[in-house]
Amino acid sequence: MEPSLVTSIGKIQLERPVMLASGILGISLDVFNRLYRSGAGAVVSKSLSTEPWDGYPNPTIFGINGGGWINAVGLSNPGAPNFAKMIEPNKDVPIIISLVGSIPEDFSTMVEQFKNSKVIAYELNLSCPHVAKVGLEVGDDPELVKKIVSTVKNSTNVPVIAKVGLGTTHYLNTVSAAIDSGIDAITAINTIRAIAIDVETQRPILSNKFGGLSGTPIKPIALRCVYEISSKYDIPIIGCGGISTWEDALEFILAGASAIQIGSAIGDNWIHVFNDINKGILQYMKRKGYSKIDEMIGLAKKS
Ligand SMILES: Cc1cc2nc3c(=O)[nH]c(=O)nc-3n(C[C@H](O)[C@H](O)[C@H](O)COP(=O)(O)O)c2cc1C
Numbered sequence: 001m002e003p004s005l006v007t008s009i010g011k012i013q014l015e016r017p018v019m020l021a022s023g024i025l026g027i028s029l030d031v032f033n034r035l036y037r038s039g040a041g042a043v044v045s046k047s048l049s050t051e052p053w054d055g056y057p058n059p060t061i062f063g064i065n066g067g068g069w070i071n072a073v074g075l076s077n078p079g080a081p082n083f084a085k086m087i088e089p090n091k092d093v094p095i096i097i098s099l100v101g102s103i104p105e106d107f108s109t110m111v112e113q114f115k116n117s118k119v120i121a122y123e124l125n126l127s128c129p130h131v132a133k134v135g136l137e138v139g140d141d142p143e144l145v146k147k148i149v150s151t152v153k154n155s156t157n158v159p160v161i162a163k164v165g166l167g168t169t170h171y172l173n174t175v176s177a178a179i180d181s182g183i184d185a186i187t188a189i190n191t192i193r194a195i196a197i198d199v200e201t202q203r204p205i206l207s208n209k210f211g212g213l214s215g216t217p218i219k220p221i222a223l224r225c226v227y228e229i230s231s232k233y234d235i236p237i238i239g240c241g242g243i244s245t246w247e248d249a250l251e252f253i254l255a256g257a258s259a260i261q262i263g264s265a266i267g268d269n270w271i272h273v274f275n276d277i278n279k280g281i282l283q284y285m286k287r288k289g290y291s292k293i294d295e296m297i298g299l300a301k302k303s
Pocket residue numbers: 021022023024046047061069071073075098125128163189190191213214215216218240241242243261262263264265
């Protein structure tokens with residue numbers, strides 16, 4: 001029998017374990033459709049705020065010699081109300097809405113705005129490393145995380161995921177706060193705060209100076225986080241950070257992830273990356289005799 005790529009992230013069931021990460025192509029229903037039909041098991045929207053945000057002036061993204069990107073786009077987005085209207089016609093694409101805000105009410109207001117849209121989960125961005133008063137500044141405050149997660153959980157029956165990153169508070173404290181307040185799953189990790197400097201102008205390259213590092217350079221760190229979270233907590237995990245091949249994807253599954261997200265690799269390999277990864281995982285499962293993704297989750301932790 002052909003192995004199955006179906007995976008469960010707690011109550012969220014996906015036909016395939018590989019999804020689009022937030023902020024990469026996540027801005028229109030047409031694109032979501034295209035990605036779903038190209039092998040993505042789900043798509044995560046750009047992080048949305050209560051009002052439209054312009055983001056930072058250019059340059060906002062810089063490619064690093066040897067692979068990887070530093071970006072400080074500044075969470076530019078059309079705002080939750082506009083985005084909710086745009087995805088209302090959605091019929092069958094599994095969409096996860098990423099939300100960003102400073103206080104619990106920002107998040108609950110936005111969840112209310114999506115009540116007529118077909119979404120399979122919300123992902124709370126507690127980890128963007130380059131915008132003040134949101135993202136990582138929120139994730140670094142476990143007490144605020146607790147309030148946000150309980151407020152969102154009280155506002156919806158749709159599963160809620162917390163996306164964590166590496167800030168000044170140990171990220172496991174953020175994970176623990178989110179779990180205490182009833183979070184359904186954790187995405188790990190976001191970009192890592194970084195900088196690039198131009199030697200001729202002797203100035204930081206990005207207009208915001210600091211940005212977030214993504215792509216292959218962060219893969220071993222993201223993998224370490226997934227391994228640590230799954231070793232310490234009984235919570236479904238979505239792995240994210242530097243995944244570009246089926247082997248990378250499997251490493252995250254073996255470390256304890258039930259699903260994975262792809263961001264930067266789309267910039268490098270376009271959307272073929274979804275089906276390439278699906279095919280590679282299937283062939284591996286056949287070769288090793290697995291019939292379900294579930295059988296492989298966390299195997300690397302076995303002593
Ligand atoms: C240009 C760009 C924009 C991003 N925007 C968001 C965002 O809006 N919300 C979010 O949670 N993460 C955002 N991210 C982070 C990605 O979702 C992902 O966590 C990170 O890039 C690591 O995965 P990767 O190495 O596969 O890119 C962005 C990343 C990039 C490169």
